[in-house]
Each structure stands twice: as C-alpha cells, then as structure tokens.
Amino acid sequence: MPSKIGVVGDKDSVLAFKMIGFSVFFASEAKETRRIIDNLADKNYGVIYLTEQLAEMIPETIKRYDAKMKPAIILIPNHAGSRGIGKKRVQENVEKAVGQNIL
C-alpha cells in the first residue's frame, strides 16, 4: 500500500507544498500539532514533514514516533529560516544506521 505524505506547519511555510499535491495541515501551537500528528499516524501516513519550529514544541510526540517505523517525521525549516535541528536529526539517524557520521 502506498503511504500518504503529509505536511504540517504554519500557513506561510507550508502552503507551497499544497501546489505539489501533498496534504497540508496548518498548526501554530503545541496541542493542535500533537493532535494532527497523532491523527495522521492513525490514518497510516508514511511520511510527515513538520516544521522545526513546531517540532520543538512537542518533543514527546517526536520521540514517540522515532521508535516506530511509520510515520517518518522529517523536519523542515519554516519561512523564518532553519534552526538546524532538522539537519542534526538526519545526521544522528545516519550515525545510528551506519555507525559513523558520513555527512
């Protein structure tokens, strides 16, 4: 079964994704974000793009899905710029997977 891809973030940052055909959800504070992500996970979304700035507000939810195969939560910068945590997570995961930081 092909997995769906969702994008979660503040309106300004993620609206553009809608044009490429992704399902886009708007959120601006923690509770709302958490509910949307849990909901998408329930609905079998395979990949969720989430803005770094929202991710920072819901560390528990991020941790919860880290331990699971699906959905993969990928952090993206928002329109205000990157905070670097997305890239750091990628590096950490790569390190976990191959044993050293190759990036």
Place this chain on the structure above:
Amino acid sequence: MSKGTIVSVSGPLVTASGMESANIQDICRVGRLGLIGEIIEMRDDVASIQVYEETSMVGPGEDVETTGEALSVELAPGMISQMFDGIQRPLDEFMEMTNSNFLERGMTIAPLNRDKKWEFTAEVEAGTEVSAGDIVGTVQETNVIEHRIMVPFGMKGKIKSISNGTFTIEEPLYVLETENGDKELTMMQKWPVRRGRPIKTKLNPEEPLITGQRVIDTLFPVAKGGAAAVPGPFGAGKTVVQHQIAKWADVDLVVYVGCGERGNEMTDVINEFPELIDPNTGESIMARTILIANTSNMPVAAREASIYTGITIAEYFRDMGYSVAIMADSTSRWAEALREMSGRLEEMPGDEGYPAYLGSRLAEYYERAGKVVTLGSTERLGSITAIGAVSPPGGDTSEPVTQNTLRVAKVFWGLDSSLAQRRHFPSINWLNSYSLYSNDMNKYVGKKLDVDWDGMVTHAKALLQDESELQEIVRLVGVESLSEKDRLKLVVARMLREDYLQQNAFDDVDTYTSRNKQYEMMQTILYFEEQSIRAMDLGSYYDEIIEGTEDIRERIGRMKYISEEELVKIQEIRTKTKSDIQTVLEKGGVESDA
C-alpha cells in the same frame, strides 16, 4: 481367638500360617512384642499382614494373634488439638509413657483420654424416639467446637434415660430401648477407617471455601465439599499452601495429615498454630485442628493407614453438621507406601511400579469428600473439602499419582518451579491451573458482594493469558513492535501478577486476604486499566501515562499490606488514580471527553 505362626518377615510385611479363623482387614498382634498389624491378604490359612510398626528382631516361629476387629478409630470428645500417629495413637501420651522421643514398639495406648470428665448437656428427653445420627446432647470440647454426641450407626429406639452431668467417654451416658433390649451407650463410637461413614444424600457443592489466598480464591476457587490437588516439584511450596489453608480456611474443623513428609514440618505446625488467631472465630487456630502425623521416619505401613484415619475423623465431624477440611501432605508418599506393600506382596505392578488399584484407592479417598445431608431425623448439612499435595518426581505431572488424582479432583493448583525460583509465591501457575468450580463459585461471590465478580475474574484471566502471548512476541521482536495498548496490557498484567497473585505467607498482613479486600484490590487494578485506556483513547501517550502514574502504581503495589480494617485506603487509591490520570490528560493537551 486364633493364634497363627509367623512364616516370613519382609520389612513391614509379615506372613503367618494357621490363621484360618481370621478375616481380611483384621487387626493382629504380631510376635512377642505384640506389634500392631492388619491383614491385607488371605490365602487359605496364610495371612499377609502389614505391620504398622518396625519389624526388626521379629522372626519366623513367633505367634500372631488376631483381634477379630477391623482397623478402627475411636470417636469421642478429646480429639481436637491432639496429634495422633497413623493409627490414632496420641503422640504426646506416647512420649510420656515411653519416656522417649521415638516410637517404642508394641505399646498399647488408648487413643483418647479415658479419665477426663466432659460436661454433657442433654438435648433430648427420655421417651424421645431416636435413630442413627440423631444428636442426643453436646459437649463443649473447645471454645469453638461443640462436640455433638450422636446415636451410633445401626442403633434405633426410644431413649429410656438421659441426663446432664460430667462423664468420661466410657461411662454410660444414656440408655436406649431397642428392639433387642436396652442398650447402654457412651459418648464414644468406633468406626472402621476403611469404610466411609454412611450419609443420607450427597449434594452439589455450591459455596466456596475461603482460604484468604488470593490466587486460590480469585482464580481457582475450591468449593466446600470439593477436592483439590496441589502437585509441585521439591520446594515449590506445597507444604506452605497446605499450611495456609489449614490456618485460614473458613471451615469449622481442620484435619491435617502429615504423611511421609519431614517431621519438623509438623513441629512447625505445633509451634505456630496455637499462636494464630482464626479470623472467623477470634480463637486460636489449634482449637479447631486435629493433627495426624506419620512423618518420613515413622513406619511405612502406618502411612498407608493415616489418610483413612484422617478422613474417618473428618467424616465424624461432618456428620455433626460441620464443614471440615482435610489436608494430606503428601499423597505421593502414601502412594509410595502402597507401592511398597504391593511389591512385597508380589502383585503385578502397573504404571511405574504402582499397583493397578492405585487409581481406585485414590478415588475412594477423594470420594469421601463432599457436601452431604447427614443421617438423623433433623436435616443437617455437613461437608468435607479434601486437599491433597502431590509430589511428582522431577515435577513431571504425567506420572500416575498426579494423573489419577486429577481424574477425581476438580481443582488443580499446579505449582511451578520456575515461579518458585523467581520467588513468586504461592507458585501456582495461572496458565495451566484450573478449577471446575470457577463459574459457580464466582457467581456465588458476585451475589454476596453484589458486583460482577465473574466478569472481573474472567477479564483478569484473559489479561494474564494475553500477557503470555505478548511476551512471546516481545522475546522475538522486541517491545517496540507492540502497540501502545498492548504495552499497557503488559503493565496491568504485571500488576496482577506482582501486586495481586503474589502473596507472602510470612507477612502478618499479607498472609490472609478477606473476600472484601480481594474485591477492593482487584477493582483497583482493573480501574487503573480502565482509566489508562480511556486516557489513551483521548490521545495520551503510553510514556506519559507511565510517567504520570508512577506514584499511584507504587501505591497499588503496596495495597496488599493495607490491613483489613483500613480498606478505605484502597478506595482512596482509586480516587487518586482518577485525578492523576486527569493530570496526564491535561498535560497531554486533551482535557476531557469533549
């Protein structure tokens, strides 16, 4: 009386010729020492006698004399709080008379005290028509047991004279006018141990035996009048389970048969029981206990007799209208005695060398348990609950003694050595034990408590069952592969195991749990589950619930130590559970059901 001559001696088995006038099951006096033995086989004039005492130094040529009587017990006031050997010789008097801590041979000791005077209160008047089983009067034997003097079996007639007063058990107590003339009767009756005492009818057991042991009362209850088997390998806790039931069961009288097990276990009983207080009567446990000891260093043949002696005494008290429990530790040692005698008789061996009649002998014994309407013109109900420990060699329950016991006992408390090793006591394995009384008993308890007890128990059992399957998955692919709901299930199942089923027999509070407390405890665990699932449904995460309930889970773990007088404290835990989970919900951003 006929006299025979010993032909051969082989351990406890003596054969004697010239015994043509003796009958099978007669008690004999064997040899110069006059050892007590019982004829177990007759071939022409040759009798095979199983001797209840050590036979060394007894040899061919010595005399054997039959008494013409079957092995019987004396039934009268004076039995309670006593300890007898397998053929009802009182051990403390034995010790006084022989001045030795060990059994001396050939001693004749009256089973019951002949000199003691008992205060008798007549319950019938002269002129009353009575028949077997009718109560003519009572003796307050201990603070809790009123000894009811019954008309012996086979007697019928009109009371000619009877009065209150103090009597010994041999003094004439009343006179009965019968068809065959007047009969003077005493308090004492005799009964041959190998025959069950007659009853009017057998009833279906319907009331549970409350043992105060959570795993037993909740998951695998035994009915009053039922039979239960406790098989378990060495050191798994058979003796402790039996002792616990002897201490706490809500019966009127306990007969404890120590059969072929260590002597110091009986010593434990004697030291411990007098100090324990029965929660049902407030009196010492010893005031309702009769001990029969035939420990491993006592002669093997008397071991065979001991369980019959025990159950006959139990039947006698049942006939008075009491509920009685009889414990036998261990029936395997009894079966081994049977095997030893059978081997010496050169009978054809069956499974594992046990005689072919092992199954029927075991069945005969357990069949004497039950709930009955007793003899007598007033309707009296009595019951015997039989609980037998089985020690299968190597813990292998497919061996003959266990298998034959399970055929007749409806309750199986399988002790598990791996649980015992992990110090999970009582080590009753909840996955393979069973009770065929479960449904009826749970409904009965449910009605008493006015709750859906059956539903709660069924749910708890299902959780434990699921746990073992989930653990299998965890072992294979790790705990991450489980859904959060399943992980919660593991937490609750673990609570059930550690906080409910585990029970320390040596803790003053934990050793006994009343039915009410069992309900409160179970309810609290299931409430925790219900509240947690609700929180999850509302969006809380497993990790959040675990973190937010740390304190409450700890308190649930300690609720077994809350005393019976403070059960509200358990209810408080439930209130706290609710508020703590509410906090979790709020933190997770899902305030309410709305």
